[in-house]
Amino acid sequence: MLNFLKSEGVDAGILKEIEKFRAEHPTEETLRCRIPEPRYLYYGKEVWEEAITALVCGENLLLVGPKATGKNVLAENLAAVFARPSWDVSFYINTDAATLLGTDTFTGGAVALRKGPIYRCAEDGGFGILDEINMAKNESLAVLHATLDFRRSIDMPGYDRIALHPAARFIATMNYGYAGTRELNEALASRFVVIDMPAITTEGLVKLLKREFPALSPAYADQFAGLFQDIQKKCDGGELSTKSLDLRGLLAAVRLMRAGLEGNRALELGLVNKSFDSFERQLVTDVIRTRLPECIRFEDVFA
Ligand SMILES: Nc1ncnc2c1ncn2[C@@H]1O[C@H](COP(=O)(O)OP(=O)(O)OP(=O)(O)O)[C@@H](O)[C@H]1O
Ligand SMILES: [Mg+2]
Structure with a gap:
């Protein structure tokens, strides 16, 4: 330690x-x-x-x-x-x-x-x-x-x-x-x-992701950390509630991807669906779409 x-x-x-x-x-x-x-x-x-x-x-x-x-x-x-x-x-x-x-x-x-x-x-x-x-x-x-x-x-x-x-x-x-x-x-x-307690920094989050998922590709570690920052910014700007700003949910989503679930579906379970408002869910999906492809393939995420 x-x-x-x-x-x-x-x-x-x-x-x-x-x-x-x-x-x-x-x-x-x-x-x-x-x-x-x-x-x-x-x-x-x-x-x-x-x-x-x-x-x-x-x-x-x-x-x-x-x-x-x-x-x-x-x-x-x-x-x-x-x-x-x-x-x-x-x-x-x-x-x-x-x-x-x-x-x-x-x-x-x-x-x-x-x-x-x-x-x-x-x-x-x-x-x-x-x-x-x-x-x-x-x-x-x-x-x-x-x-x-x-x-x-x-x-x-x-x-x-x-x-x-x-x-x-x-x-x-x-x-x-x-x-x-x-x-x-x-x-x-x-x-x-x-x-x-401050929110984790992007740098910290990348380290956390890499330690938790040693096989995660560096590019995707950056993308997931960036996605979390994007959601954070929308929350700070008042466009989103903090329901989908859930680091636990992000880690769970990556875990699901590692188990073979397609990336967007995993992010839906871990982040998007944390909000119970359909309009807000759409907004979170849009944030994800601007950063990540429509099909997130296992072999791209895990090297
Ligand atoms: N700065 C950070 N460094 C390392 N891990 C972090 C950091 N911030 C959040 N996490 C991660 O977020 C997850 C939740 O952490 P933890 O249970 O300590 O949160 P909490 O603040 O107690 O939340 P809650 O208020 O919901 O109980 C863990 O997986 C943890 O690794
Ligand atoms: Mg706690």
């Missing part, structure tokens, strides 16, 4: 800080299995530098951005780079203190605490990934206030107060303004430093 960051051009001084952190907080053998092995790498030097610096300084991170901007990929990559065990918590409307911190259970006739993911992070110096944090009710998240601010502690009624392990960090993700999300209250937001 460190070599990848070096090749991405991340500042050498910042990389030193990671090594220092890792030397100060070696991972216990029993927790190694919890260190993520990333399936994807995050591309974006500036975001990397900001995120690493914030974590080194002991801050918690809130990653805000539209769908498929790599929020979870980055969170996972960060835990891997810092070699910390990680716990993933998906927030939903009924997320409460018990889900996060733990609940009383009966074992062998006695009451014992079944530790929740936040509690485990606190004890083991984990990275807690608080996914879609704004899906939960703010009132239920108040239990995290002491954990996330300078107190760095968990105080559960009936149990001893525990201090957070010095390596523990929290990385939250959120989409803003989507159905089912709520406004994050200021008190909670104030406990994070916030990164506004």
